Amino acid sequence: MLARxxxxxxxxxxxxxxxxxxxxxxxxxxxxxxxxxxxxxxxENAWGAxxxxxxxxxxxxxxxxxxxxxxxxxTLETAALANGVPAAAWEAAGLTGTPGVNITAAFPTATTFTxxxxxxxxxxxxxxxxxxxxxxxxx
Numbered sequence: 027m028l029a030r031x032x033x034x035x036x037x038x039x040x041x042x043x044x045x046x047x048x049x050x051x052x053x054x055x056x057x058x059x060x061x062x063x064x065x066x067x068x069x070e071n072a073w074g075a076x077x078x079x080x081x082x083x084x085x086x087x088x089x090x091x092x093x094x095x096x097x098x099x100x101t102l103e104t105a106a107l108a109n110g111v112p113a114a115a116w117e118a119a120g121l122t123g124t125p126g127v128n129i130t131a132a133f134p135t136a137t138t139f140t141x142x143x144x145x146x147x148x149x150x151x152x153x154x155x156x157x158x159x160x161x162x163x164x165x
Contacts, residue, residue, distance in 0.1 A: 073148040074163070076124045081143045081154050081161055084129050087121035088139055088156075099156075100133040 092099050123129060126147060132140045141154040154161045 070148050073126070073145040074150075074152075077127050077129075077143040077145050077148075077152050078161065080123050080127045080129050081141050081152055083121055083123075084131065084141050084143075085154060085156075088131065088141075092137075098136040099139045100136045102131060102133070102139075 088099055088102060091102055095101050127143060127145055129141055129143045132142070134140065139156045143152045143154075144150065150163055150165045152161055152163050
């Protein structure tokens with residue numbers, strides 16, 4: 027037995043055993059199982075941030091339009107922004123959108139408006155109401 031060990035040491039055999047390789051593969055699998063769900067949540071958060079950003083830009087564009095039109099919002103088009111392509115009135119107000127984000131505007135009165143946004147890759151909607159000044163997310 028000792029002769030065999032001494033012989034293998036003399037030959038300088040190098041390499042990993044099957045057990046060592048299996049342990050490394052299992053550790054990599056565990057790390058991947060932890061990291062992948064966290065990565066997917068970050069992607070969903072990024073899509074949500076895109077919608078919120080486009081809504082804030084649409085608010086600024088709508089208010090700029092109202093300033094130029096005697097405080098009235100209703101001269102903007104109802105279906106305002108789809109998949110990053112602004113309608114002519116929104117484009118004139120300075121709004122360009124993010125691809126994949128849909129923003130729809132509604133004007134219940136001449137002096138109030140509601141913006142609804144969603145992302146084609148994420149569920150839920152964001153709604154901004156000009157009377158409250160808040161954006162609310164509904165899953």
